């Protein structure tokens with residue numbers, strides 16, 4: 001009898017132990033639960049892309065920054081700015097930063113495309129723009145085809161512009177810039193003859209002697225990216241409802257007009 005009581009006790013004890021472990025593991029894997037438990041969300045944003053992510057008096061600001069704050073306030077049910085830890089990212093490192101766990105989500109002028117869909121999950125788009133070229137005032141260049149047999153074209157590495165340049169002007173001499181600031185310097189210093197990039201970002205780096213040519217080469221839909229995993233489902237649902245809410249209530253228009261977009 002005593003033997004059975006001991007066996008029964010071991011059975012009960014191990015069941016409790018195992019269910020406890022399973023619960024802990026589930027929580028560990030669920031992205032939203034993990035963020036809630038840690039009390040803050042780490043968001044990858046740009047720091048050189050006016051008006052989406054840039055510094056003002058040492059603080060990150062911009063449309064993407066505002067969207068990240070809305071997502072955080074919906075996750076934590078409060079408006080505390082302390083709940084978001086911003087980490088600057090660029091077009092080349094944002095996906096690896098996400099997938100290696102250095103950031104929880106990307107809100108960084110990131111366009112949805114099929115190649116990226118293979119490695120991240122995207123939210124509902126929150127912003128639409130298109131790719132254009134920017135040249136120096138006085139330039140005779142009016143379209144991308146020009147670069148098929150002449151000149152130098154700058155694109156920021158890791159952006160959709162890189163791909164579009166190769167599709168529209170396959171023979172172009174494409175020069176990769178590490179960021180938008182560098183591409184603008186290259187244009188100003190006659191190192192390149194145009195920059196291909198998102199219209200709204202080009203406006204942010206436009207100098208007095210630059211002009212944007214009004215011909216679009218793509219449609220770009222900006223969306224938030226989360227890890228490509230079933231464990232991100234709850235987080236993605238919450239992000240989507242935040243975006244739908246922003247679009248529905250036309251709150252996004254207020255944010256856009258605040259940043260002159």
Ligand code: GLU
Pocket residue numbers: 091108109110111112156158159160161198201220
């Ligand atoms: N939206 C484009 C992209 O996702 C360019 C902007 C950026 O640098 O992120 O590649």
